[in-house]
Amino acid sequence: MSYLQKISEFQNISVTPTSYDDHRIKGDISLERETDTLKFHLIFSYSDRIEADQNLAGLVLAMPAINFTLFSKKLTLNFPASKSDVSAISEFVRINNREVFINKLARRRYEFFRQEYVPRDEDITEENSNGNTLVSATSQYVDTPRKIQGGSNAVLSSGGKESLLSYGMLKEIDPETHAFYFNESGGHWLTAKTAYDYYSAEFSNVHKVWSNVDRFYRYVLRNMRILDQRVMNMKTDTYPVQLFIFPVYVMSMIPVAIEHGIRGAVLGDEFDDPSDMQPFHGIMHYYGIYDQTLDFNRYMSGYLHSKGIDFTVWSAVYPITGGVVENILIKRYPDLFRLQRSCHSCRSVNGKIVPCGKCSKCLGILMFVLSAGGDPHQILYSTESIENLKENVSRERMRLDTDELNYMKAKLGFIEADDMDRLQHVSGMHLLPDEHQLFQHVPDAYRDGIMKIISPVCATFILLYRRGMAPIRKTVILPSSRLPGCCMRNIPQGAPCSP
Incomplete structure (x- = not known):
């Protein structure tokens, strides 16, 4: 049995839109195995009117399914799809298969997969990384141009520093800038809720979609036999499989964009040092962040344009590091800075949403804020988290670029850096x-x-x-x-x- 045959848990993943109207898109995702079928009813519910047809509804529903295609022989689009759709989704599947293979199975951070499914050295090949998922559609769709009336953009918004800074800058340049929030049904929404509540009260053109996509992910993960469910119960700072996250957000924005005259999505893709991104066993990959790269932005934009949808995906902060983002946010947009909640383990305390202060995400934010001369208390970090920062950073596997991490450590006095001149590029x-x-x-x-x-x-x-x-x-x-x-x-x- 080949390695790809061994990890092919599903015979087919099918995506079927069941209904859509001016506020909702619903559909079924079926993951067929030899002995049974997993089924989930996926929902996207919008706060504002949308414009969609069966094709666009199907595309919105298809994006989450791509997270699991490495483990399936087929992905079937049970809706009218154009040649551009099938071509683009096939490319997304190939890229995401490679990202999951390399970054979740081969150079894994946690042992989510049962050991018998972890690739041996001889299994780590480009052919295996691409997977063998066949993408097909049950009916043909002819793309027709959709002229979007308007010139403003929407910031994909959350409680993160990049989205807050992007919104501040675009709002300063264009007062008609929109904000788009993706409200997952679980606790992950807590990271964005503080900012959303403020935006809704203070600004116009604020949109939100609620979705149970996070429940879909959990349902599939809990039923995948190749995953070690004991490790799944551990508290971790990364997802077991999912790496195709932002395309779900972007595609779910398109029905809003067409209805409300939004010409582009602004993502918070900060600078990622390409010198840190070396091939793995000779295989080029994106270190699990394809959907936060210029390559993704360009490809998604080109795909949408090929469908006749005049919509561009871009980033306003891609040439600068997280420390620079934080510095500008603190000094130019202090009201927006106070909304920042970058922790994915936020909790509600006395009616306020508070970060944990201990995860790798929080430790990076604390370093950025202190380096910029800001006060972490303003974004509800505890004195204990601030005082223990050096010790916690020394123990944690930080998720920052090498130069960025060393620059921050040196600037805060955690280490002595002999090459500080070389590290200045971080600023x-x-x-x-x-x-x-x-x-x-x-x-x-x-x-x-x-x-x-x-x-x-x-x-x-x-x-x-x-x-x-x-x-x-x-x-x-x-x-x-x-x-x-x-x-x-x-x-x-x-x-x-x-x-």
Whole structure:
């Protein structure tokens, strides 16, 4: 038996829309095994009117199912789907299969899978990582152009620092900016509730969709035989399988966008150091964050455009690190900073939503806030969490880029860094290897405004330069005082700027 045959728990995963109207999309997900079938009724309920047909309803319902396709021989779309739909979903399946194979099965953080299903070294091949899931549709759909009337964007909003800063900047540039909240039915909503309640009271154009998608994930995970259910009961800071999260949010936004004239989704994709992203056993992958990358934004945008939906997915913060994001949020948008709840283990205490202060997410936030001169008490961290930060960081497997973690530790006096000059890039704006100008992937209408907000805070402008497949080289270009004059100039392809 081949490795892929061994982990193919499902014969077929099928997605069937059952109803849709101007406020709801509902459908059934069936995961068929040789001996039984798992069935779940998935619901998306919107606070505002939406526009959808059977095709769009099916696409919204299909996104969560992609999380489990590595373990299925087929994914069947039981709704009218176009050639663009089948092609794009097939590519999403291939990419996500690889991400799950590499980051959940091979270089795993926790032992969620029973040992007999963990790949041996000889099983870690590109062919196995891609999976063998066949995507098909039961009927053909012909895409027709849908002109979205309007020019504003919607920030995919939560209690995270990136979404709060993105909303603050876009609202400053365009007062008609929308906010879109995805309300999962479980406790994860607590991270966003503080911000949502404030936005709803203070701002217009605030939208929300409620979904039981988190219950769908739990239902499938609890019934997967290849998972170790004892480990599933442990408290962890990562999901056992799910890595295709943001596409669910983005696709669920499209019915709102068409109805309310929203031209784009702004995601909080902060800078991820590409020099940390090395191949695993020679296999290129995204370290489990494909749906938070420029590649995803570009592909999803191109796919939607190919369907005739004039909608673009982009990020306003992709060239800057979490520390820079936090710094700007604290100093420019203090009211929004106070809404920040980045912990996924938040709890309600005396009517207020409080972070745990101990998980890897909280430890990173505490480092960012203190480094920026902020007060963690303002976002309800306890004095104990602040005082124990150094000790807790030393014990935790932190989920920050290597340079970012060492820079923060050195800045807070946790370690002595001999290479602090090299680490200074963490406080700057980054020009990615495929870019010829800073913030190249931000729409023209927003680029100058965003740069005027960000550039005064950044210490440096850093070119990430790669020749062929050589390692990334970081070159500090200019001090921030000269940034505005340099930002808009083109940089010759394949050549670094001169200091």
